Amino acid sequence: MPMALSKLKSLFRRIRGSHIDINELDNILAELQRTLIDADVNVDLVRELASKIRKRILETKVPEGLPLNTIVMRALYEKLVSLLGEKRYDLNIKPGKRNIIVLVGLQGSGKTTTCAKLAKWLKKRGLKVAVICADTYRPAAYEQLKQLTESINVPYYGEPKEKDPIKIIREGLKKFNKFDVVIIDTAGRHKEESGLMKEMREIVKKTKPSEILLVIDGMIGQRAYDQAKAFKDTVGEIGGIIITKLDGSAKGGGALSAAAAAKAPVKFIGVGERVEDIEPYDPPDFVARILGMPDKRFLEQILETLPERFMHLRELTLKDLRDYYESMLRKGSSLFGRIREMFAGNISERELKKQLGKTLAVLKAMNEDELYNVELLKDAERIDRIARGSGVDRVYVRRFIKQYHKLKKMVNVLMKQRGLRKDEALRQIMEGKIDTETIEKIARKMGIKI
Template sequence: MSALESLGRSLADAVKKLLRLPIVDEKAVRELVKDLQRVLLAADVNVDLVLQMSRKVEERSLNEALPPGVSRREHVIKVLYEEITRFLGEKPAKVSLEPKRSTTIMLVGIQGSGKTTGAVKLARFYQKRGLRAAIVCTDTFRPGAFEQLKQLADRVGVPTYGSKDGKPERIAREGLENFRKQGFDLILVDTAGRHKNERDLMEEMRRLSEAVKPDEVMLVIDGTIGQQAASQAAAFNQSTTVGSIFVTKLDGSAKGGGALSAVTATGSKIKFIGTGEKIEDIEQFVPANFVGRLMGMGDIQGLVERVREAELSLARGKTRDILHGRFTLKDMYEQMEAVRKMGPLKKIWSMIPGGYSLPEDMVEVAEKRLDSWRVIIQSMCKEEVENPKIIDSSRTRRIARGSGRSERDVKELLNQYSAMKKMMKSMRRQQSTLMRRLQFSA
């Protein structure tokens, strides 16, 4: 089983365990945190990082207030997802390619890390997206280096430039000039990685990067080295300014989590990962998707977004009023609409083995009644909407007639309103925590 598979599987197991529990309480959260620590340590993640993250998960899971329609369970999953994502870098880092100009990426890294394979993978990746990519080979250190590159690149029709001998700087200049003249969108410069000693290698990278003046230096790191990836990133950063990282061989080792988190901890951006020897085994590193996959739920990102939406709709404007006790029928309608948007949640949960179903009432009510409620609310006067207390039986009759609904429907709406108002009141008690969190997420 590969690094990511085993990390992912154990993480998914921990999540499933949480989903199967009848109630998610403090004990359940602590158990999850313990599982999380175990999983990350097994993937060679640095102990301090593990402690930092798991503390954060525990604290947020237990202390943050829940927006209406969101269960503790969902909230905990969201927190877990967010903290792991943060830990691997929040946003996907992309190569910025400018149109009408050749973008140059220079690949550096030690011998055997996967530069040559990576260059071809990258060229193919962008070629598939409609760009013209070419590769310059400046590795004259290893006999047969250019031959190896050419063979791989020829398979996917990517042009290459190189020579068995000569100064790497000269080859680089010639190659770049050649491909620029032909208007290539992307030129990858493959480099040598083996030298008598590290100082010589770093010195060559410095000279070469002066000659190439790349738009970006991409460091290729072998993912099987685990936490050591951090010191390698630091070493290369001293000779050239490393702009991004390509972590390879995440298909083959138990240390993938260590490499990914160590690199992220240095502040470097992982842009690509390699997951096999084949040219197609390359992935743009998008932390959010990646974490979702690790946690074993295809649509966890969708879940997280829906929970956020519920929070946001609460945050948007109304929050203060609601928390200060002003809660109108219109507010309720808006709240229910937010809950309805979360409808597909139920589907997500039901797909998870071990079975768990969302507290039915809210979503169900929202799904069935919202349209009817809209018409009813539209048939009320402004005063009634703002202050439903004044709606007596004669007003109820009038509203029912005006909206084409039954009096029972109107009463049901009013009952739901009272129930929600009560809920809001209990929320007010958690006001301070909630406000803190809303400010935090805004």
């Protein structure tokens, strides 16, 4: 692994440091393939990745003043995140009903520990969580899960002497009927163990889970592709992948292979032994690790050359709001009916459209720096300029900014409590799928003042 890390850093310095002709491009892609294979990425996947990067680069018209090396970096980053996930993906959790999550994976992949980690992560977001131990093969599984769940004060269920996992799950689900999320820890199994794979298929069939999460050891290496594909073929759709044991020397190269085989995005990564050590997948962070850059500074230098849209800002910006309003006006009346109450109660569609147009004019009068940094709008001269440019008075602009700050907090609450993406949280609020009173109640439980 250290050699692979060194090679990748050397490779990226070459990409950054010189103009690249076609021969040099082929040399760099050949080295990239060797480096990724050394990092335990599936060989066929590496070849496919290099081919797509080359095709993308050769088809790209390089803008004047933008060196070809920038296009190489952009193409590589795009292809990596297209396999792993281009953004943070939500768990499939629906409010107002019980959601069942089944964890599957190889023995020794860290499912039981991950089960507790995920339970704590969900609990911190205000959800009522319980855990069921359905691993009837590993003798220590029940005791391990018992200790972990007791340490985080999460209810658990299991029957150490029962050998039928489906019976255990059935009884556990009866016990936890009124919980928001129930996580089921299943026995580890290998693709060659046909009996265990058949049992897993039956578990999924009987429980009808909201989501199946595949737990993959970050050090699994070349076996990742075949194992992930076997799980997908057995249970059907895999909702997401959790990569474990990324706190040591593992770089997660197998994650590329697993994500490609399962056709599922990475949703979480385990970064330590403590029950708190689980993080939602974030593209720049994880790609930095795959490329042997755990401090991320080297990748950040590369990403500085990329367009803003690749940076995935975490908080709601005025640019996000402008994009949403423009999209809303394009979609027309079908959307206006759902959001009418969010703006002014029972008003006509014509009046609502007029108000939206007025707000959009304010947003369009802002420059790019202001759209991404609302703190700049504390400057009275900027407020005056925006008011003149949009045809409204300063009071309207200040009132709108105040409303934006409240909306931003509401979006943050939903992102943290329900694990939603920024755009989905905004959409649910704007379209009235969750009311302000409910969000404020959640925020109070989380100690956030809106």
